[in-house]
Amino acid sequence: MTQFMNGNTPPESHTHESANPQWGGRFASGPAAIMSEINASIGFDRILWRQDIKGSLAHAAMLRKVGLLTQEEENDIRRGLAEIGKEIEEGRFPFSADLEDIHMNIESRLSERIGEAGKRLHTARSRNDQIATDFRLWVRDSIDGIIGQTHALMATLARQALQYHDVPMPGFTHLQVAQPVTFGHHLLAYVEMLARDVSRLRDARTRLNESPLGSAALAGTSFPIDRTMTAKELGFDRPTANSLDAVSDRDFALEYLSVLSIEAMHLSRLSEEIVQWASAAFNFVHLSDAFTTGSSIMPQKRNPDAAELVRAKVGRITGDLVGLLTVMKGLPLAYAKDTQEDKEPVFDATTAITLSLAAMEGMIRDLKPNKERMRELAGAGFSTATDLADWLVRELRLPFRTAHHVTGRLVGMAEKKGCDLADLSLEEMKSVEPGINNSVYDVLTVEASLASRTSEGGTAPSNVKAQAEKWLATLAA
Numbered sequence: 001m002t003q004f005m006n007g008n009t010p011p012e013s014h015t016h017e018s019a020n021p022q023w024g025g026r027f028a029s030g031p032a033a034i035m036s037e038i039n040a041s042i043g044f045d046r047i048l049w050r051q052d053i054k055g056s057l058a059h060a061a062m063l064r065k066v067g068l069l070t071q072e073e074e075n076d077i078r079r080g081l082a083e084i085g086k087e088i089e090e091g092r093f094p095f096s097a098d099l100e101d102i103h104m105n106i107e108s109r110l111s112e113r114i115g116e117a118g119k120r121l122h123t124a125r126s127r128n129d130q131i132a133t134d135f136r137l138w139v140r141d142s143i144d145g146i147i148g149q150t151h152a153l154m155a156t157l158a159r160q161a162l163q164y165h166d167v168p169m170p171g172f173t174h175l176q177v178a179q180p181v182t183f184g185h186h187l188l189a190y191v192e193m194l195a196r197d198v199s200r201l202r203d204a205r206t207r208l209n210e211s212p213l214g215s216a217a218l219a220g221t222s223f224p225i226d227r228t229m230t231a232k233e234l235g236f237d238r239p240t241a242n243s244l245d246a247v248s249d250r251d252f253a254l255e256y257l258s259v260l261s262i263e264a265m266h267l268s269r270l271s272e273e274i275v276q277w278a279s280a281a282f283n284f285v286h287l288s289d290a291f292t293t294g295s296s297i298m299p300q301k302r303n304p305d306a307a308e309l310v311r312a313k314v315g316r317i318t319g320d321l322v323g324l325l326t327v328m329k330g331l332p333l334a335y336a337k338d339t340q341e342d343k344e345p346v347f348d349a350t351t352a353i354t355l356s357l358a359a360m361e362g363m364i365r366d367l368k369p370n371k372e373r374m375r376e377l378a379g380a381g382f383s384t385a386t387d388l389a390d391w392l393v394r395e396l397r398l399p400f401r402t403a404h405h406v407t408g409r410l411v412g413m414a415e416k417k418g419c420d421l422a423d424l425s426l427e428e429m430k431s432v433e434p435g436i437n438n439s440v441y442d443v444l445t446v447e448a449s450l451a452s453r454t455s456e457g458g459t460a461p462s463n464v465k466a467q468a469e470k471w472l473a474t475l476a477a
Contacts, residue, residue: 040097041340047347048102049088051137053081055130055213056106058233060121066224068124073117080114081106102134103127124223125216128247128335132212135343137234139256142350143205149357150198150263154191155475156364161187162468166461168446169284169374170383177381180446183369184468185459190270191471197263204259208252211236215243218334248334250324250342257321257346260353264314267356271311274363278304286368291359306359313352320345379446382411382421387443387452396435406433420444 057078064074084106087093099105104127111118161184171181211231214221220243227239240246277284278292291306327341385407392403409432414421422444429436442448454460 036097039100039337041101041343042095042097042099042105044344044347045102045131046088046095046105048131048134048138048343049085049106051134051141052102052106052130053085054137055133055230055234056081056121058230059125059213061233062226062230063120063123065229066226068223068225069117069120073120076114076117077110077121080110080118083113084109101127101131103130124221124225125213126218126247128217129212129215129243132215132247132249133234135346136208136210136212136236136252139208139252139346140205140235143201143256146260146263146350146353146357147198147201149354149361150194150201151475153357153361153364154194154198155472156361157187157191157194158468158471158475160184160364160367161191161464162472164369164371165464165468166450167369167371167374168378168450169369170377170380171459177377177383179386180378180383180449181459182450182461182464183374184461184464187364188464188467188471190266193266193269194263197259197266200259200262204252204255206237207255209235209237210240210246211238212240212246212249215240215246218244218247244334248331248336248339250328250339253342253346254321254324254328257317257324257349260349261314261318261321264317264353264356267360268311268314270360271307274307274367275304275311278302278307283370283373285370287363288366291363291366306363310356310359310363313356317349317352320349375446379420382414384421384444384446384449385411387449388421388440390452391440391443392433392436395439396433398433 060069060074060077063069064071069077084093087109093105093109095105096108099108107118107122110121163184164187165182165184167183168180169183169186170177171179171186211227211234213230213234214225214227231237231239240249274285274287276282278287287302287304287307289302292302292304324342324345327338331338388410389400389403389407392398392406393400396403398406410421410424410429413428413432414424417424422441426436426438429440443452451460451462454463457463
């Protein structure tokens with residue numbers, strides 16, 4: 001077996017019945033069958049059928065305009081492609097691995113249906129520029145869909161932020177209670193992240209929106225084609241400028257996967273917070289049965305499986321990116337069959353991100369905060385210590401570093417007594433800083449701390465309400 005796999009001739013006794021069991025009986029002709037198996041892409045690139053038909057329709061219209069097709073031939077091609085599209089939609093199309101890919105499958109079927117006109121369609125193009133065009137169209141369509149899904153999630157986050165704009169919760173650094181924030185403010189942080197994702201998706205869309213069609217195999221074509229016409233017909237901004245680059249470039253797919261990886265990372269961060277918040281230790285939020293599962297042996301359990309699965313998707317999406325980067329790493333110009341490996345990671349990552357966005361939007365809509373518990377922990381861990389230091393600077397004109405030192409001593413005093421800062425007596429506070437007066441107690445509550453954070457981008461409930469309303473108006477426009 002090892003000798004055969006290394007390319008040596010197998011012994012005469014290796015008949016069909018004793019073929020390598022790892023290959024299975026269908027590989028009756030040995031290496032030739034394996035070649036067919038590794039070479040065919042129809043098993044996954046059939047997903048491009050709409051884009052392939054769209055590109056062919058634009059190409060046919062251009063060929064007719066420049067005199068390479070008659071009007072009758074173009075009409076036959078349009079009719080034939082419409083019938084093929086209907087066959088595929090209805091599950092009646094006879095896909096064949098022998099024809100390798102979606103392009104040859106559709107072209108062969110077209111010739112069966114309309115005869116010679118179908119064979120003329122491939123004039124002035126190659127499968128190289130055909131697949132580059134189809135793939136760009138598919139990625140462009142996917143970007144548009146993902147932007148729509150991302151906007152939907154942003155709107156749901158903003159609606160929840162508006163509803164809970166004044167609900168206190170602990171803000172964390174190092175996963176330690178730092179300062180009070182509002183639940184709405186926390187949710188709006190993810191709206192900002194997702195907005196950057198949308199911006200990156202739009203940037204990627206702009207860069208990919210050039211048409212490779214007409215670049216042919218690698219050198220262009222001698223036929224008098226009109227590439228600007230096909231580019232415009234397909235919604236591209238312009239034709240690509242270099243035929244070698246056009247057929248071999250997969251930067252658009254890499255950039256797309258890069259953006260999806262960043263967005264998946266953002267969803268994973270939010271998922272991790274939901275997992276923490278829903279735990280008994282935090283008890284910040286409640287998720288309904290719609291987005292949780294039970295345990296096979298522990299009837300009390302409510303597991304945030306949807307959040308955990310979204311958290312995990314970033315692994316496969318970034319894996320898809322690294323996989324394609326590795327495929328492209330050493331490819332010389334122009335086209336190489338290696339780039340057949342470009343589509344499956346892009347299809348996989350797209351499925352993963354669309355599912356993740358749908359699940360996250362549902363979870364955020366379903367999420368109910370435990371206001372009492374969040375309010376309780378918002379004031380824990382001396383979370384208003386910074387407010388005390390700010391008061392010392394503002395009211396007593398102490399340098400901030402001095403105020404920081406005074407506050408640290410007061411925190412130490414409260415720790416020893418086992419009480420909060422607000423529970424220290426005025427006399428105890430004066431023992432550390434004689435200038436402190438009764439008005440200090442006005443800044444030591446969670447609500448006072450929140451209300452004071454009115455700087456642009458701060459967590460003051462008035463800020464959060466205004467920002468949530470602004471986002472909702474923007475997303476509705």
